[in-house]
Amino acid sequence: VILGHSIAFSLQYTSNVPNFASDFLQRTSASAITNALVSVDTFFVLSGLLTSYLLLKEMKKSKGRINWFIFYFHRYWRLTPIYMIMIGIYATLFNHMIFGPARPPTDTSCDRKWWMNLLYINNFVDKSEDLCLAWSWYLNNDMQFYVLSPLLIVPLFYKELIGVIISVAFLFGVTITSGVISYNYKLPPSTLGGGDPNTDPTHFMTSYYIRPYCRMGPYVCGVLTGYILHKTKGKYQINTYMNLLGWALAATCASAVLYGLSGAFRGEHLLSVEESAVYNALHRSVWGAAVCWVIFACATGNGGFINTLLSWSAFVPLSRLTYASYLVHLIVMNVFNLSRTRPFYMTDYAQVYLFLGHLFISYAVAFVASLLFESPFMALEKIIFPSRARK
Numbered sequence: 368v369i370l371g372h373s374i375a376f377s378l379q380y381t382s383n384v385p386n387f388a389s390d391f392l393q394r395t396s397a398s399a400i401t402n403a404l405v406s407v408d409t410f411f412v413l414s415g416l417l418t419s420y421l422l423l424k425e426m427k428k429s430k431g432r433i434n435w436f437i438f439y440f441h442r443y444w445r446l447t448p449i450y451m452i453m454i455g456i457y458a459t460l461f462n463h464m465i466f467g468p469a470r471p472p473t474d475t476s477c478d479r480k481w482w483m484n485l486l487y488i489n490n491f492v493d494k495s496e497d498l499c500l501a502w503s504w505y506l507n508n509d510m511q512f513y514v515l516s517p518l519l520i521v522p523l524f525y526k527e528l529i530g531v532i533i534s535v536a537f538l539f540g541v542t543i544t545s546g547v548i549s550y551n552y553k554l555p556p557s558t559l560g561g562g563d564p565n566t567d568p569t570h571f572m573t574s575y576y577i578r579p580y581c582r583m584g585p586y587v588c589g590v591l592t593g594y595i596l597h598k599t600k601g602k603y604q605i606n607t608y609m610n611l612l613g614w615a616l617a618a619t620c621a622s623a624v625l626y627g628l629s630g631a632f633r634g635e636h637l638l639s640v641e642e643s644a645v646y647n648a649l650h651r652s653v654w655g656a657a658v659c660w661v662i663f664a665c666a667t668g669n670g671g672f673i674n675t676l677l678s679w680s681a682f683v684p685l686s687r688l689t690y691a692s693y694l695v696h697l698i699v700m701n702v703f704n705l706s707r708t709r710p711f712y713m714t715d716y717a718q719v720y721l722f723l724g725h726l727f728i729s730y731a732v733a734f735v736a737s738l739l740f741e742s743p744f745m746a747l748e749k750i751i752f753p754s755r756a757r758k
Contacts, residue, residue, distance in 0.1 A: 369696050369729060371403040372502075373722040376700050380469070382710040392559070392632040399625050401559055401632060405654045407505055408585040412658045414509050415589025416596070418516050419523070423597040426524045435517075437752065442513050446506060446690070447485070448744040449736060453694045454484055454500050461698065467706040476501075487511065490577040502697050504577040511579045512586045519587065523594045531591070538587045538652060545581040546648030548574060556643040556650075561631035565640050575647065585655030592659040596666055603667040610669050617660040624654045691733035691741055699729050 378384050391397050426433060458477035462470065477499035483489035484499050487510035492498055519537060523530030548554070552570040555562030562568075575581050605613065627646070630636045638646065665674035703725070711717065 368403075368406050368693065369726050370722050371400060371406065372697060372700060373725045374400060374718055376697070377704055377718075377721055378713065380704045380707055380710055381713040383712055387713045395626060395629045398629040398632065402557065402625050402628055404558065405624060405651065408582075408651045408654050409658050410505070411509065411512070411582065411585040412589040412592075412655045412662070415512065415516070415586035416593040416659070416662060417589075418513060419520050419590040419593025420597050421593075422516070422520050423524055423594060426521075427597075431524065438517075439514070441748070442510065444744065444748050446510065449691060449740040450503065450506065450694065451485065452740045453698070453736075454481055454503075457500055457698060461702075464702045465705045467708055469705045469707065471705065490579065493573060495572050498577075500694075503694070505693075508577070508579045508582050512583055515583075516590065519590050520594070523590075530594070534587050534591050538584055541580060541582075541584045541587070542648050542652060545575070545584075545651075546644045548578075548581060549647035550640060550644035553640045554643055554647060556628055556631065556638050556646040559632065561628045561638055562643050563637040563639055566638070566643055581647075582651065584652030585658070588652060588655035588659050592663055595663065599667065601666050603663075603669075605664070605667070605669045610664065613660055613664065617657040620653050621657040624650045624657075685730070688730055688733045688737055691737045692729045695732045695736060696725065696729035699732060700725050 378388060381387065392401060422433070422438075454477055458474070458481070462473055465471075476497055477484075480489060480492065480497050480499045483492070484503060484507075487507045489497075489499060490504045490507040490511075495501070498504065519530070519534050521530075522533050552574055553565060553567045554571050554575055555566040555568050558568070558571060558576070560566075560568065627650070628638075631638050661670070661673065661677075664670045665677060668674075670677070
């Protein structure tokens with residue numbers, strides 16, 4: 368996410384935008400970055416999987432008795448305090464952090480729409496300029512999916528077949544809805560284009576990209592994977608040939624999603640409105656299914672060296688800062704970009720340099736923000752609900 372944003376938000380401040388962007392889009396290898404929007408869908412998969420697995424585990428332990436107030440309160444309390452504080456900082460202090468000639472007019476979106484963020488519904492705005500802390504659309508989707516998750520998970524606990532049917536119906540509904548919206552608005556397959564002249568990107572963000580009914584597919588895939596891991600208890604030996612086949616299919620699906628638009632970006636085959644609709648309907652869920660295979664294979668001991676890599680202990684402390692770093696990273700990037708006194712010449716080396724700098728500073732700021740604003744509220748929850756803390 369930080370890599371993709373680092374490149375996307377720095378280009379407008381460079382002196383060689385047309386040449387660099389054109390050359391970058393021509394490379395097949397760059398498709399993993401230009402199509403990195405699916406990295407967000409990976410987080411939706413993880414969210415659905417963990418919610419499903421942990422809720423099913425708790426329901427089994429308590430014989431189906433769940434305190435739903437605590438279920439929802441914990442999620443809201445976990446996300447909201449630091450989220451609201453970052454909105455306050457962005458709305459009041461952001462412009463005072465910028466000292467370059469590119470300093471923008473004061474953004475009033477948070478003054479007008481902050482309450483939508485508080486209720487986690489700001490992904491239903493009609494205009495992108497009304498998005499307060501625009502990148503927080505992800506949090507709103509994730510919260511909405513969490514609110515709906517018992518509709519998928521509870522049936523899986525009591526009536527497995529009915530639960531699976533409901534989840535598949537949700538997945539099918541999201542797929543059809545995404546395709547219909549894409550076709551109706553004549554959307555291209557990506558924010559970077561890739562569609563023929565008949566496509567129109569005007570409504571891509573507000574009518575498709577940030578809408579929950581177009582983004583829930585990977586979350587449902589995660590819910591089903593969490594259910595499977597709960598049933599198998601993380602122990603399932605896969606035949607060697609079936610394991611290889613599973614990895615091959617997952618790699619093929621992931622590669623098709625990441626590199627499927629490389630020809631369109633090079634101008635060799637621009638997607639029609641119909642082709643774009645099919646791509647927009649399917650590619651997020653296909654990516655989610657591929658990620659689910661990786662998780663399932665690694666969790667059941669069939670992941671080989673990939674499991675060893677993903678289980679590296681250094682990822683544990685970094686993972687605890689993921690949420691805070693997501694909230695602060697674009698503030699860090701925008702302060703840097705808008706404080707520049709002149710455009711710079713973009714190269715691959717410069718992009719790597721910028722990315723590493725943004726990554727390091729974002730995590731450093733996230734560490735401080737987590738200590739000051741996130742951890743105290745988590746500790747306060749343990750005081751308010753000591754029984755949950757013991758669990």
